[in-house]
Amino acid sequence: MTNKSSRDGLTLSSYDVHLTPEIVASIRSVLPRVSDEVVAAITAEVPAYRDAFSGPMGETIRTAVGIALGGFLSLASVDDLPADVATATPPALEGAYSLGRGEARSGRTTEALLAAYRIGARVAWRELSSKAVEGGMAPEGLVEFAALVFAWIDEISEASAAGHADERATTGRVQRQLRERLARQLLAQAAPEELDDAASRAEWTPPSTLTALLVPNPQVGSILAKVNQATLEHDDLRDLDDYTLLLVPDAHGRRRRALLKALEGRRAIVGPAKPWREARVSYERARRAHFAGLDSDTEQHLVELVLSADADARDDLRAQVLAPLADLRPATAEKLAETLRSWLLHQGRREEVAAELFVHPQTVRYRMGQLRDAYGDRLDDPAMILALTVALG
Incomplete structure (x- = not known):
């Protein structure tokens, strides 16, 4: 059997694998058991999956394993396979892609996903090769068979990795948009219930306080790397085209000192820490400090700010x-x-x-x-x- 796939530039080499009806029947009879053993091995060896199989996602993963094994058997038992593997086994590749997206939504990393594939390949190969020999495959044919097994694992794991990456990109883009909207609503002093709803939609856990930072645009990336990952960002500021607003969660008390230290040597202006729904107060103070020509910590300029308020x-x-x-x-x-x-x-x-x-x-x-x-x-x-x-x- 010869198979070549050009999906996303990936090409499977030619494999000379001959599975007789007896071998196919022998392998097919153990696929349910192999699926269970793959799941058990992944659960035992990949920490991220120890609790993954107890909920609805567990059934999805079990189904994906079964489809992947069935897809391989279809691939290996067709004499005249089309050049495009995706055309030959669309359910398996689509299932792998969907699995990758689901794993991204579940918060598991690409590394955990690919580790699961490696373990699954090892367990599956042990069982499939044993049944192939029992079904009459000559030992010398096992080399080609092994090559096809692991090439197939590469194919479906790549489909899952693509699904994972696409979901992360989509989720990240949507989440950024939702968090940007939340920042706008905070500046607009929206009603508490609206802010709570916006935070929930953005999958953003409300902190105790938010601290406004006015940051020159070229410094945003380097400062974001130093602050809480849940920091909100907003760059459409009236009369402040060269600045971006960052709303940093829980930067009060000792954490404020750490924040100020991280900002040393930069032109960022730091407002006061305020209850998160009152973030506009922090922003307005940082804004007034900027236009008053004051720098850095607004808490050090309270007298000037009060005297210049009107x-x-x-x-x-x-x-x-x-x-x-x-x-x-x-x-x-x-x-x-x-x-x-x-x-x-x-x-x-x-x-x-x-x-x-x-x-x-x-x-x-x-x-x-x-x-x-x-x-x-x-x-x-x-x-x-x-x-x-x-x-x-």
Whole structure:
């Protein structure tokens, strides 16, 4: 029998294998037992399959093993096999491909799948060769028979590997799209039930917190390699075309320090850790830090962020609290405002104010006298002190 397959570039060489009706009958009679032995060996020797045969997927795998063995027997017992093996045994190859897709959905790796095929080939060969000899095959014919057995295993294992790869690619693409959608919904502050549903669809387990990272686009790949694999990614940001948003799960507490260390030397801006449904709060803070020219850890810039939250309101407040100085010369008013700011921040400690302003303590005393003349008792009013501190801070 001669068989050549060009499926996906794979070619099976010519095999001179002659299976008499007696040999075929002998092998066919033991196929159910061989299937059971293959399954038992795989279960015992491949850890990933130890629990795989107890559920619905187990029946699928058993059926696939039976179809693969039956497909081989069909392949080996046809005298004039078409050149295309896929045409000769479509159920077996289609079953192998479907098996690969199912294994990917079950979370088992290609390595585990191919290991199962290797073990299955070993067990099947032992039984098939024994029955072939019992059925009358000459010992010298076993070499060709063995070559055909293992070429067939290569063929169906390649079909399964292709199914596994296709499923992973499809699943990965769909999952990325669903997780991107979840990130958009988080930024849009969707209702809790909508967020829960989106997380479920994306097969994303909600964490305790999410931390927003604004990352320059060229650095996204290298940073993703350093953070939690469940990190959400979103690159369609208003006014931030050069940046991508990453939402990192559970990067709070000590993990935040580890995250910041991993980001050293990069231009990423890190928002606060917030309950996962409040990720927009973290994003907005990182965004404001970016536009304020602040870098890295927003937790180190809380005062600046608070003071810059409403720039117009702060300007109005500043004009309001400095109104008593409005009639002075601009240069004098500026020096007095500077002195007042330092006096507030140093809680009236004249020597420290003088050191900060590089003036003599007597100059500070003189300026504070001017300020008390301008403000009067209001410099002793807690509400005015708070307003001055915020306005001049």
